Amino acid sequence: MNQLVVETKNLNFSYSKDKKDIEDLELKVPKGSIYGFLGPNGSGKSTTIRLILGLLKKNSGTVVLFGELFNGQSRLKVLNKVGALIENPSLYEHLNAIDNLKISANYRQNISSSRILEVLEIVNLTNARNKRIKEYSLGMKQRLGLAIALLSNPELIILDEPTNGLDPKGIIEMRTLIKDLNKRFGTTIFISSHLLSEIEKTCTHVGIIRNGKMLYQDTVASLKESKGTNIKVEIEVDNPIEALSALKDLKMEHISLLDGFIQIEVKNKNEITEVIDILRAESINIYQVSIKNNLEELFLSLTEN
Numbered sequence: 001m002n003q004l005v006v007e008t009k010n011l012n013f014s015y016s017k018d019k020k021d022i023e024d025l026e027l028k029v030p031k032g033s034i035y036g037f038l039g040p041n042g043s044g045k046s047t048t049i050r051l052i053l054g055l056l057k058k059n060s061g062t063v064v065l066f067g068e069l070f071n072g073q074s075r076l077k078v079l080n081k082v083g084a085l086i087e088n089p090s091l092y093e094h095l096n097a098i099d100n101l102k103i104s105a106n107y108r109q110n111i112s113s114s115r116i117l118e119v120l121e122i123v124n125l126t127n128a129r130n131k132r133i134k135e136y137s138l139g140m141k142q143r144l145g146l147a148i149a150l151l152s153n154p155e156l157i158i159l160d161e162p163t164n165g166l167d168p169k170g171i172i173e174m175r176t177l178i179k180d181l182n183k184r185f186g187t188t189i190f191i192s193s194h195l196l197s198e199i200e201k202t203c204t205h206v207g208i209i210r211n212g213k214m215l216y217q218d219t220v221a222s223l224k225e226s227k228g229t230n231i232k233v234e235i236e237v238d239n240p241i242e243a244l245s246a247l248k249d250l251k252m253e254h255i256s257l258l259d260g261f262i263q264i265e266v267k268n269k270n271e272i273t274e275v276i277d278i279l280r281a282e283s284i285n286i287y288q289v290s291i292k293n294n295l296e297e298l299f300l301s302l303t304e305n
């Protein structure tokens, strides 16, 4: 089995008594992956990141980083292997990139001056190293923030919505940089986003969160496959046996009865109307029609965002 760099079990957290903001979250981030943590605004991505980094205190559950239970004792050792960019980086605007990196290096242990030049090269800021930050674009500032996160040569990089607010050129540069980091150094990258298109372009794995709950977690390849699968529909009618017999001539796959409900798989939503028309033509009363795998719905809501 793939080694996991981040693993949470039954992770729960609430900001207030009346609402669960993170509910029984099971996150599995494989070593060497680019893991996209995808969810609409307010779904709990930033909160989860804060819980992983120990910036918020969980109500219950466990966080395991690099195979080690994250707690007061292991905290510093474990965090030494993590670089994070979770908000816009706080930079000294009147100083240049080199000086900003030197200041950050002073807060950490054993960062050589050659490492400062190395991280500048990695994020493509070597040529702009002597420019003052106030002359930097937002994309350049984000890349410098990433360079700071890279100083201690982390095994895991956590990026919270790193392309937010960037122009198309900045987005492409950040995307390329993330892939490059993963490929060149094998760094595991955990990246949150509310855009499915962004995750599809950059990531190898995906976890989809909504209302603090994990809805789907797998490789991006499997996600693409499941997007093409049928929609599962459940229909409640007054006479299921008659309904089943009325529908049997339809060339649809998997029509069955479960607990008195008609189960049917359709290729698209128009086919649902077709099914309803047939049932109504037979004077069968329909009480409820529900889509069971709401993955398709979820993708739509995410891409429309």
Ligand SMILES: Nc1ncnc2c1ncn2[C@@H]1O[C@H](COP(=O)(O)OP(=O)(O)OP(=O)(O)O)[C@@H](O)[C@H]1O
Residues within 6 Å of the ligand: 015, 021, 039, 040, 041, 042, 043, 044, 045, 046, 047, 048, 161, 194
């Ligand atoms: N400091 C806070 N105090 C109280 N509630 C909070 C706080 N921060 C976030 N929340 C709530 O927790 C839930 C999850 O928010 P969170 O910021 O983690 O979502 P997100 O997916 O990162 O969204 P966004 O991309 O908009 O930041 C939301 O309902 C939000 O309103």
